[in-house]
Amino acid sequence: MPTSPDILSEILLRGVHKWYGSYHALDDINLSIAPREKVVICGPSGSGKSTLIRCVNRLEAHQEGQILVGGVELDGDERKAEAIRREVGMVFQQFNLFPHLTILENCVLAPMWVKKMPRREAREIAMHFLNRVRIPEQADKYPGQLSGGQQQRVAIARALCMNPKVMLFDEPTSALDPEMVKEVLDTMVELAGEGMTMVCVTHEMGFARQVADRVIFMDQGRIVEEGQPEDFFARPKSERASLFLSQLLH
Amino acid sequence: MIGRLILSYPDAARRTGGLLILALTTLGLYALGVSSAWLGYLAPPAAGWLDENPALGRFVAALLISLIVAANWKALQQLSRRQQIIGVWIELFALLMLFFFSFDLSFTFIAKKIGFLITQGVTTTLYISAISIVIATIIAFIGAIAKLSKNGVVYGLATFYTSLFRGLPLLMQIYIIYLGLPQVGYVISAVPAGIMALSLCYGAYMTEIFRAGIESISRGQTEGATALGLSPSQTMGLVILPQAMRVIIPPTGNQFIAMLKDSSLVSVVGVWEIMYLARTLGQTEFRHIEMLITASMIYWVLSMGLELIQSRIEERFGRFNAR
Numbered sequence: 175m176p177t178s179p180d181i182l183s184e185i186l187l188r189g190v191h192k193w194y195g196s197y198h199a200l201d202d203i204n205l206s207i208a209p210r211e212k213v214v215i216c217g218p219s220g221s222g223k224s225t226l227i228r229c230v231n232r233l234e235a236h237q238e239g240q241i242l243v244g245g246v247e248l249d250g251d252e253r254k255a256e257a258i259r260r261e262v263g264m265v266f267q268q269f270n271l272f273p274h275l276t277i278l279e280n281c282v283l284a285p286m287w288v289k290k291m292p293r294r295e296a297r298e299i300a301m302h303f304l305n306r307v308r309i310p311e312q313a314d315k316y317p318g319q320l321s322g323g324q325q326q327r328v329a330i331a332r333a334l335c336m337n338p339k340v341m342l343f344d345e346p347t348s349a350l351d352p353e354m355v356k357e358v359l360d361t362m363v364e365l366a367g368e369g370m371t372m373v374c375v376t377h378e379m380g381f382a383r384q385v386a387d388r389v390i391f392m393d394q395g396r397i398v399e400e401g402q403p404e405d406f407f408a409r410p411k412s413e414r415a416s417l418f419l420s421q422l423l424h
Numbered sequence: 425m426i427g428r429l430i431l432s433y434p435d436a437a438r439r440t441g442g443l444l445i446l447a448l449t450t451l452g453l454y455a456l457g458v459s460s461a462w463l464g465y466l467a468p469p470a471a472g473w474l475d476e477n478p479a480l481g482r483f484v485a486a487l488l489i490s491l492i493v494a495a496n497w498k499a500l501q502q503l504s505r506r507q508q509i510i511g512v513w514i515e516l517f518a519l520l521m522l523f524f525f526s527f528d529l530s531f532t533f534i535a536k537k538i539g540f541l542i543t544q545g546v547t548t549t550l551y552i553s554a555i556s557i558v559i560a561t562i563i564a565f566i567g568a569i570a571k572l573s574k575n576g577v578v579y580g581l582a583t584f585y586t587s588l589f590r591g592l593p594l595l596m597q598i599y600i601i602y603l604g605l606p607q608v609g610y611v612i613s614a615v616p617a618g619i620m621a622l623s624l625c626y627g628a629y630m631t632e633i634f635r636a637g638i639e640s641i642s643r644g645q646t647e648g649a650t651a652l653g654l655s656p657s658q659t660m661g662l663v664i665l666p667q668a669m670r671v672i673i674p675p676t677g678n679q680f681i682a683m684l685k686d687s688s689l690v691s692v693v694g695v696w697e698i699m700y701l702a703r704t705l706g707q708t709e710f711r712h713i714e715m716l717i718t719a720s721m722i723y724w725v726l727s728m729g730l731e732l733i734q735s736r737i738e739e740r741f742g743r744f745n746a747r
């Protein structure tokens with residue numbers, strides 16, 4: 175269901191298409207996400223979930239349609255893309271921490287170089303967020319010395335240090351050992367409580383139930399279904415979504 | 425079958441193996457025609473017997489050498505790892521010196537000339553190499569970025585450059601630059617021509633090293649940095665290069681050592697570096713071998729200096745890998 179153009183939306187996609195060569199990865203995506211809204215995207219592997227959120231901060235370029243973030247259109251102008259990336263934090267499945275820098279250095283890098291923040295201030299902010307994700311005592315270690323769950327929480331803190339309006343999560347818990355999933359999800363739940371706009375690709379249904387305002391189900395590059403989590407999980411409308419959910423449960 | 429035997433009698437197997445190696449070394453030395461003259465020096469009474477039985481004498485010599493080597497090996501096994509390393513270095517160095525002494529060198533001649541060889545030759549070699557190293561590194565970095573570029577023109581330029589300068593012998597490059605550039609109206613003196621040839625040649629090799637280093641860093645690192653808002657050049661300088669350094673430094677150290685020695689080629693255009701001086705100083709009194717060995721030793725010492733610097737830098741960039 176295409177959303178009507180809405181200047182109040184934080185993220186707006188209108189008729190977005192993307193091809194990898196001849197492969198149609200995103201097929202006519204229309205989506206509007208309001209400020210402070212929490213959206214969970216799910217769907218089978220290869221359905222285009224990562225591609226979709228990576229288009230939002232232009233790690234991938236779309237070829238047709240419009241993408242606006244905070245009212246700024248991603249139209250190929252690199253400066254606009256960089257401006258948007260300053261407002262949009264991203265957390266990856268593989269953490270993507272910088273292994274040659276300590277935890278603290280990972281966190282102060284972008285504030286110091288992108289926002290030209292003085293080192294002292296950047297360190298204070300970094301320590302604030304490391305406290306929030308409950309690993310201030312690891313600040314001087316290197317990422318390789320931390321567990322996966324700790325690394326992912328650092329990655330979240332690192333993104334938060336830029337004070338973003340929007341946070342994008344691409345399967346943040348699927349590279350983690352089961353016992354570490356909870357600590358990362360707890361951090362995300364807390365974050366959700368603070369009014370951040372969040373777009374999460376995840377298959378953690380408990381998390382989706384708890385925080386999502388809306389669940390979006392994708393298949394073959396299209397948004398097949400969207401709805402509130404209770405409705406979507408209890409009564410999926412499409413056959414593909416019910417099949418997907420039944421596979422997820424078993 | 426043999427495997428089972430070795431497994432059931434490990435001690436016996438080890439001893440048999442040791443004896444086998446000893447026998448093979450002895451036979452090898454014998455076959456290579458090892459001299460038995462040294463037995464005569466050590467034990468003069470045996471000299472007569474050696475003259476009468478040359479083949480047997482040769483065999484005894486081979487056996488004795490094998491035994492000495494074996495005993496040496498055993499003795500070294502008693503030491504700690506560090507002592508073993510130092511021991512091996514001292515022994516091999518002593519053998520090398522013995523080899524040189526066997527040339528009957530005139531040390532007074534070496535002592536007379538070495539001062540100038542160092543003040544003039546080493547200084548020139550060092551500054552030609554140092555400047556070339558800096559320029560080659562800059563070229564390599566630019567070349568690597570160009571080779572990773574999506575722009576066809578830039579990529580074409582970079583591949584042509586690396587192909588040409590890796591493909592021509594360095595000696596030709598030196599001649600072509602020194603003799604060829606004046607033809608197109610640009611007169612260049614010997615030292616700049618040498619520096620230019622060395623920089624361009626080694627820049628081409630190092631372009632490949634830098635490119636491979638940069639490409640070895642996973643795409644996730646670039647994406648992580650980009651998503652944080654870092655510009656492409658910040659991403660390169662703050663995230664990719666510092667990590668690529670670990671891959672880049674060891675082969676680059678090799679290149680620097682090779683370049684140091686290849687700087688001897690610029691002697692052909694008359695630059696007064698180590699090689700040129702060694703040749704000309706040796707010629708005057710027909711003491712070539714003295715000067716060549718001295719020059720070789722100087723190159724070796726300089727290379728060891730570079731090795732030392734390399735391991736320091738490696739330590740610095742390898743830090744984050746320590747657990």
Ligand SMILES: Nc1ncnc2c1ncn2[C@@H]1O[C@H](COP(=O)(O)OP(=O)(O)OP(=O)(O)O)[C@@H](O)[C@H]1O
Nearest residue numbers: 194195197199217218219220221222223224225226
């Ligand atoms: N760089 C690329 N080049 C070519 N094809 C790609 C590229 N990136 C993704 N694709 C293809 O696009 C499709 C969608 O990929 P995407 O990563 O968005 O899927 P996904 O929904 O995130 O799947 P997963 O759950 O496995 O992460 C896949 O079929 C994938 O093979």
Ligand SMILES: [Mg+2]
Nearest residue numbers: 223224225345
């Ligand atoms: Mg994905």
